[in-house]
Amino acid sequence: MKKSKTKAAASAGRKSSKAASAKTALPKLNLAEGGDGLRQALEILRDSSQTVDKRLEALRVLQSASFGDEQFDAVRGDFVAALREVTEDKEVKLRQRALGLLARSQDSHAEKVLMAGLKQPEKAVVPAADALHYLSYNLHSGVQSLARSIFESSKDQGVRQQALRLMSNDPQALKTIQKTLADKKETVEIRQTSAEALHALDPTAFQKWASKAVLDKSEHADVVATSLTALQHFGDAKAIAGNSALRERLGEITAGKSAPKLKRMAKMISSKYGL
């Protein structure tokens, strides 16, 4: 384990599990009342000699039972223990599933494993973007303070996007988010994630920025569309109605040669706010 932790390995694991997902991989489980089907599923999940598809299928049976099967309460503790074991498994897909499930219930073992991987990449059991995402379910896990430095140092777009999402809870990250949003050298995806982060952190600041972006004729069409979407659905009616430059620009977009989606949105905003 801890050898095939790259994204390529992750993708490969995913493809293989998808290809096999149509197969009924499990032996017949006795899931009737009083049966030992859930314990059987736990054994398969833990058993590294089984195929990954069988183990994922066993995990799905257990997860499904966790929704409502009264018998699940009897194995709940063992289920958590099995998931913790699987966080160290050789199969990345199983590690991801287990860590995701545990992190969503703010499991301290999972958080420790994930934090260790972020601080010392050689210890990482899942890609950094995943670790950031899983840790985001507990903002008190210490991940918040790491997000800004990871954002600044990483070249990985997925990691940077996930760091931006975490930074949306951090008032000290406001300037970095605003700078990233305004930086036309950043990719559209990073800028759009910055827009979402700023909208969450400071909706008023984002509304102001979105109005300016719409006025900027050199702005990327997708960034303009994202800005128009925010104005249309979350805009301050008074501020928008009183913005004559915006009104004029929306008229230009509607009448000009802009992409059809921009024209449609400009028209809808004008109609909504009586411009």
Added chain:
Amino acid sequence: MIVEIQINNSLQPAARYVTWAWSPCLARVSNPAGITGTQVAIQLNQTALAGGGALRFSNTASGSGAATLNMTLPKSGTSVPFFVRGTTASNADPGVQIEAHPASSRLVVGSVSVMVRIRKSAASLTTSERDRLVAAMATLNNQGLGRWADFAGTHVQAGQPEAHGRPGFLPWHRAFVLDLERELQAIDRSVALPYWRFDQPAPSLFSPDFLGNGSFQGPGTSAVVFSATNPLRFWKAGPTPGIFRDPDFNVNAALPAPMSQAAALALGNPGALFKNFRRMESVGPKDYHGDAHTSFSGPIDSIPTAAQDPLFFLLHCNVDHAWALWQKQNARLDPATAASFETVVPPNRIGHNLGDTMWPWNGDTNPPRPNFALGGTMAPSPCVGAPGPKPKVKDVFDYQGSVNLVNNLGFSYDDVPL
């Protein structure tokens, strides 16, 4: 002469929505100018508008009704009751105009527009229906500050015994989905919550313009990708913005080897018993409800976080759709019919018996209920009175008022007749 028409016994525009169920209506002469004698004969008929749809009228809340209705209205202005129901769903508001004519002419002396608002398969929505739903969801979420947070915060582990693993699973989730739908309708009256049929392909549902799809980030993180024009890209229901959902199946197809709807409906056999049918919740290895949740990696795959994802409500709308189909097929709409529910001695846990009120709408935070109850009472409807602010389990069975019109909850499914 002017004739005033009330839909759902109300003059409010917000009440002008009908389903397959009979809606009680009133007609009266509001201006008698030109009427000779003490009464006037009129005819109600209908004209399809841009939103489409079709209606049936009747003097009573029974039978199949007719496309027109002849009525006699007193000149005095006294209201005369009639009933209207939809037979073809609208896809926008307004859908159909009801017009009143004197029996002897085509002159329109009164009119009102209605929408036949029906829950449909998500895969069948028009672009406009999709966009209105998505916009209403985004508004209700309001970057994590809106009412959605109450829904996400209710479907958590502490609430699990109220809603899962026992006979109240289906009634509780029917109420939960209805409450959410009514909140969406308070934002946009034309919205009906669609259902996601797990056993059929729904590629349009998992697209960037609807509930999002794909990620260049690889497995695990899986923030779904939205188009620049989709307001759900600003979603926040968990600690960070974004919706995280990594499908384990090809979203252009149905779930791999799912329990089919037909198989789910057959779970009640033998005897078409509710206690058997409710096993669709989580009896594996392949089950109808649990398998849909666990076909993804992400918040939707576990109880504490599932309702953070808007897909949760389309998934549960389909679970409810299956229950509605099963109820119709087996005449299990009346909770007084033993096989419609699972009544046992000693009683089920509180919240799972027909006469129990349901948490959180009852506001009960005394043990064994959870020590919190978010969101207040059930959202009211301008169209119907049921199930009331603090619904009991038994209040959500007769959802179209088939047994008793007062039970009508104000929703219908496109393929489940009255």
